[in-house]
Amino acid sequence: MTQTKLEGYEFFNKTLKSPKMILAPMVDQSELAWRILSRRYGADVCVTPMFHAKLFSEGKKYRDEQFSTNKEDRPLIVQFCANDPDILLKAAKLVENECDAVDINLGCPQHIAKRGHYGSFLQDEWELIAKMTSLLHKELAVPVTVKIRCFPTIEKTIEYAKMIEAAGAQMLTVHGRLREQKGHNTGLADWDKIKAVKEAVKIPVVANGNILYHEDIQRCLDYTGCDAVMTAEASLYNPTVFSSEIKFPPYTFDVAKEYLDICKTVKTNGSSIKGHLFKMLQPTLPHHKELRARLGKARTLDEYFEIVEELKTLVTKVIEEKGEEEEQGQVDEKGIRKYAYWRCQPYFRPELPKNGNHESNKRNAEETIDKEEK
Numbered sequence: 581m582t583q584t585k586l587e588g589y590e591f592f593n594k595t596l597k598s599p600k601m602i603l604a605p606m607v608d609q610s611e612l613a614w615r616i617l618s619r620r621y622g623a624d625v626c627v628t629p630m631f632h633a634k635l636f637s638e639g640k641k642y643r644d645e646q647f648s649t650n651k652e653d654r655p656l657i658v659q660f661c662a663n664d665p666d667i668l669l670k671a672a673k674l675v676e677n678e679c680d681a682v683d684i685n686l687g688c689p690q691h692i693a694k695r696g697h698y699g700s701f702l703q704d705e706w707e708l709i710a711k712m713t714s715l716l717h718k719e720l721a722v723p724v725t726v727k728i729r730c731f732p733t734i735e736k737t738i739e740y741a742k743m744i745e746a747a748g749a750q751m752l753t754v755h756g757r758l759r760e761q762k763g764h765n766t767g768l769a770d771w772d773k774i775k776a777v778k779e780a781v782k783i784p785v786v787a788n789g790n791i792l793y794h795e796d797i798q799r800c801l802d803y804t805g806c807d808a809v810m811t812a813e814a815s816l817y818n819p820t821v822f823s824s825e826i827k828f829p830p831y832t833f834d835v836a837k838e839y840l841d842i843c844k845t846v847k848t849n850g851s852s853i854k855g856h857l858f859k860m861l862q863p864t865l866p867h868h869k870e871l872r873a874r875l876g877k878a879r880t881l882d883e884y885f886e887i888v889e890e891l892k893t894l895v896t897k898v899i900e901e902k903g904e905e906e907e908q909g910q911v912d913e914k915g916i917r918k919y920a921y922w923r924c925q926p927y928f929r930p931e932l933p934k935n936g937n938h939e940s941n942k943r944n945a946e947e948t949i950d951k952e953e954k
């Protein structure tokens with residue numbers, strides 16, 4: 581590869597167009613239909629779900645099932661997990677003409693990643709990480725970016741980030757949690773570590789973790805000094821979270837319907853659709869349990885549409901009866917916004933924060949504990 585490609589801030593500003601908000605890679609959930617919806621509401625850049633480099637490079641069936649894109653789906657970063665530089669390059673070559681960068685996932689903490697020897701389980705294999713990064717840097721037509729988790733100390737996290745930068749990464753996403761922070765131990769992301777990495781490297785740094793509401797995005801940018809913020813879970817519960825114009829969370833069934841309309845136009849796996857509907861409708865379904873059960877069993881797009889339509893009819897009646905009163909989104913004494921159950925709402929993690937610097941998330945955790953104690 582002799583052709584020059586943009587690096588660092590040139591890549592960030594010209595190719596990615598100086599993004600502020602990035603839709604995170606999410607297995608089964610940052611698929612094309614979700615990216616279309618997210619861009620509509622303000623996501624500047626989207627990342628595909630993580631693809632397994634070996635399966636991707638070897639199997640057309642896997643590729644066709646997992647990856648689809650279109651002309652409007654840009655700027656786009658395609659993410660892979662891998663533990664072999666040549667296999668990673670082979671997979672990346674297959675998408676280099678359909679995306680703006682290829683990202684290496686060094687953050688996945690799941691059992692499957694441990695067994696498959698990828699994601700955060702490569703965190704101690706710096707030589708291998710450097711090889712994968714530098715090979716893509718040298719051989720790929722588009723820049724390589726890397727997504728990491730943190731180490732327990734700021735010093736080691738910085739050393740790690742610098743090693744990846746030196747290997748040729750042109751942008752780094754720092755998820756401010758440790759490898760151990762998963763499941764019941766998820767807790768809060770540590771923005772101080774993200775800030776320290778941002779100060780230590782010269783390439784653009786994207787902060788990831790602790791976003792619940794739109795205004796948290798700017799708060800995170802201000803606190804960490806990062807170039808952009810990446811959001812996963814908050815967007816699943818409210819796909820309009822990227823929008824500065826939408827002051828009030830939308831009705832759950834309206835965004836669900838909007839997503840389904842997109843699914844009519846682009847092929848989308850049933851498991852992705854079902855996952856999205858359960859999350860978007862999460863505050864509403866407990867009030868209409870029969871529909872929740874039906875959603876669990878539904879298989880076709882028509883069935884999903886029917887369920888969402890029925891939910892809308894039922895809830896609209898309730899809204900007419902209860903009127904404005906329940907609509908207000910009152911802020912309680914702890915600062916938690918109480919929206920009516922038919923509006924999109926972030927998921928409050930049920931565990932105590934271990935550390936952190938994010939007021940609304942601390943409040944959310946306290947709130948959950950209060951609820952559990954009652």
Ligand SMILES: Cc1cc2nc3c(=O)[nH]c(=O)nc-3n(C[C@H](O)[C@H](O)[C@H](O)COP(=O)(O)O)c2cc1C
Pocket residue numbers: 604605606607609628629630659685686687688727755788789790791810811812813814
């Ligand atoms: C459903 C789901 C799927 C995810 N899949 C991926 C993935 O494919 N690749 C990756 O690097 N991280 C993945 N993550 C982690 C997110 O990208 C992100 O780092 C993490 O959720 C923290 O961000 P958040 O606080 O905004 O949710 C996933 C997260 C969720 C909730």
